[in-house]
Amino acid sequence: MMKTRNFLIIVPLLILPGFLFFSSCSHPGPDVITADPDASYQTKALFYNLDHIRVNSVLFGHQDALAYGVEWWDEPGRSDVKEVAGSYPAVYGWEIGDLELGNETNLDGVDFKKMQGWIIEGYSRGGVITIAWHINNPVTGGNSWDTTPAVAQVLPGGSHHDLFTGYLDIFADFVNGLTYKPGFFSRSHAIPVIFRPWHEMTGSWFWWGSNLCTPDEYIALWRFTVEYLRDEKGLHNLLYAYSPDRFDSPEHYLERYPGDEYVDILGYDDYWNVRDRERLPLFANGLRTVVELAEERGKIPALTETGLEAIPDTTWWTDVLLAGITTDEITRRIAYAQVWRNTARSVENRDHFYAPYAGHLSAPDFVEFARHPLILLERDLPDMYSVRK
Ligand code: BMA
Numbered sequence: 001m002m003k004t005r006n007f008l009i010i011v012p013l014l015i016l017p018g019f020l021f022f023s024s025c026s027h028p029g030p031d032v033i034t035a036d037p038d039a040s041y042q043t044k045a046l047f048y049n050l051d052h053i054r055v056n057s058v059l060f061g062h063q064d065a066l067a068y069g070v071e072w073w074d075e076p077g078r079s080d081v082k083e084v085a086g087s088y089p090a091v092y093g094w095e096i097g098d099l100e101l102g103n104e105t106n107l108d109g110v111d112f113k114k115m116q117g118w119i120i121e122g123y124s125r126g127g128v129i130t131i132a133w134h135i136n137n138p139v140t141g142g143n144s145w146d147t148t149p150a151v152a153q154v155l156p157g158g159s160h161h162d163l164f165t166g167y168l169d170i171f172a173d174f175v176n177g178l179t180y181k182p183g184f185f186s187r188s189h190a191i192p193v194i195f196r197p198w199h200e201m202t203g204s205w206f207w208w209g210s211n212l213c214t215p216d217e218y219i220a221l222w223r224f225t226v227e228y229l230r231d232e233k234g235l236h237n238l239l240y241a242y243s244p245d246r247f248d249s250p251e252h253y254l255e256r257y258p259g260d261e262y263v264d265i266l267g268y269d270d271y272w273n274v275r276d277r278e279r280l281p282l283f284a285n286g287l288r289t290v291v292e293l294a295e296e297r298g299k300i301p302a303l304t305e306t307g308l309e310a311i312p313d314t315t316w317w318t319d320v321l322l323a324g325i326t327t328d329e330i331t332r333r334i335a336y337a338q339v340w341r342n343t344a345r346s347v348e349n350r351d352h353f354y355a356p357y358a359g360h361l362s363a364p365d366f367v368e369f370a371r372h373p374l375i376l377l378e379r380d381l382p383d384m385y386s387v388r389k
Contacts, residue, residue, distance in 0.1 A: 030387040033298060035240050035264050036230045042385040043192040043237050046128065047264060049384045050300050054335035057376045058325060059128060061091025061338030062355050063305075066118040067110045068344040070357040074114065080342050080357040085370040087379035089355075091336050092122040097134035097144060099174055100167035107134060107143065109347060116177050123180055123191045126381050128336070130194035130241065130304075133171070137207045138163050144206045151213035151221050165228060172233035190237035192385070196304060197225055200245040200269050201256050215256045222258035243267030243304045250289050265335075266294040267304030274306055274320055276313075283320075284327035291333045300335050307339035307354030311362040317369035325374070332374060 029041055030048040039047075053059070062081050065088065067073075069080035081089045094115055097107040105111050119129050136143055138160045139150040154164035181188035201218060204211035208218060222242075229235045242263045247253040257263070268290045273283035287303065294301035303325070308316050326332050342353035356363040370377055 035226060035262050036236055036238065038230075038236050039239070040190055040192065040236050042189055043239060045385050045387045046192045046194075047239055047300065048387050049382070050128075050265075050302075050335040053376075053382070053384075054300065054333050056374070057380075058332065058334055058374050059090035059336035059376050059381070060370065061093055061128070061130070061336055062089040063093035063132075063338065063341040064095065064108070064110065065089050065092055065355075066122060067115065068347070069342045070345055070353050070360075073344045073347055074111075080353075080355050081377070083358045084356050084360070084363045085367050085377060087370075087377035088122070088125065088127065090376050090378050090381050091128045091130060091338050092119070093130050093132065093338050093341075094119060095132050095134060095341075096171070096174065098136065099133075100135060100170050102170070108341070108343075112174065116174070119178055119191060119193075120180055122378075123178075125378055126384060127378050128194065128384060129178075129191060130196055130338070132196045132199060134206075135167065135197075138167065139207075147204065147207050147209065147212055149212050150207045151217045155217065155220050155224060168225065168228050168233070172229060172235055175235055175237065178237070190235075192237050192239065194241050194265060195229075195238045196241040196243050196265075196267065198222055199243040199267075199304070202244040202247050202252065210256070218256040219258045222256075223262055226258075226262045239264040241265035241267045241302065241304055243269055245269045246272055246286065247289075250293055253289060253293060260297050260299070263299060265300045265302050265304070266290050266297070267302050269305035270303070271306060271308075274308060274316075274324065277320060277323075280320065280324050280327075283324040284331050287324065287331040287334060288328070291330050295333075301333065302335045303337040305338060305340060310351040310353060311356060311360065314361045315365045316362060317365045318372075319365075322369050322372060322375070 030044040032044050032047045034044055034047055065079045065081060069078060072078055079088050095106055099112060123129055134144040137146040137148055137150050139153050140146050140148045152158055153160040178191040179188045180191050198208050201209055203209050226240055240263050242257060244253055268286055270283060270286055273279040291301040339354040342355055356366045369375060
């Protein structure tokens with residue numbers, strides 16, 4: 001009797017450490033080249049899966065999807081996309097502008113602690129997380145639309161370099177809070193994030209825009225950001241997205257490209273060419289170029305921001321967005337397409353929304369769009385964070 005009891009205690013004690021060891025490293029790392037060679041297993045798996053899934057699918061994303069919608073603010077379980085199409089979006093975009101000031105809420109009033117919770121929630125359901133940063137102008141203290149030149153000043157040796165590295169330190173603390181423990185016996189791991197800094201640099205509305213710094217300065221800013229976060233702060237859960245606004249040619253797109261060693265996702269932000277059907281060929285040209293440039297480099301192409309404010313065109317989803325993406329075999333190979341946020345009327349009192357909400361005139365067309373075999377919402381996702389070859 002005594003012997004059996006000892007056996008029952010000792011055997012699990014012997015097996016458990018081995019089980020924990022193998023459960024944390026039993027899969028070989030996916031065979032991909034990321035800007036961070038030491039990116040975590042889940043981060044490399046995300047890269048691998050985005051690259052495979054884009055052959056037949058496009059993930060649909062929505063900015064701030066879980067934080068608020070047109071008729072609500074901070075209500076657990078809600079999402080305008082879900083209330084129209086029956087599922088959360090596949091990609092969750094978040095915005096951290098004002099984090100660098102030590103504020104508790106971002107520039108749109110979203111609480112950072114809650115945002116971390118929503119990021120963990122979306123990831124726990126299998127969603128893909130991306131973060132953008134409308135970072136304040138470190139030289140003037142103005143917002144990111146303050147176009148006083150500041151890039152040279154934040155580079156190493158510049159007058160505001162230390163202030164800027166302090167901003168990156170705060171960012172790293174925020175990212176370090178994004179961890180997930182899948183099960184009782186599993187270790188927690190860092191949630192992979194597609195980080196999309198210094199976006200829309202082909203325009204000049206942000207202080208890092210094309211008229212506000214030289215290509216060399218922009219490239220130095222980008223490389224410093226990656227090197228600091230990866231090598232100094234030891235973040236290994238980031239994929240880096242380079243995201244110009246509209247561009248005239250492949251050369252223009254690449255004018256400020258920091259190099260293959262610093263980028264994972266070749267993005268494209270376009271609100272202009274999706275405004276009406278006449279501009280669709282221009283939208284498709286942009287997609288085609290991004291896909292071709294990404295494929296030449298072993299990167300992932302994506303439509304990182306788009307949308308039609310307030311969606312006055314009731315068939316915009318199928319006639320414009322889907323029509324543009326499905327123009328040909330090349331344009332449809334983007335990995336994801338994300339629309340911007342659905343401002344709450346109670347908070348901002350304006351029609352600044354890019355996904356439909358229940359009852360909106362474009363809702364039926366959005367349902368059709370979401371049902372198209374190419375388009376994936378969260379419910380349609382395979383496991384994006386492991387690789388079974
Ligand atoms: C912009 C607008 C702004 C917002 C910013 C960051 O495009 O939506 O109202 O503050 O994004 O989310």
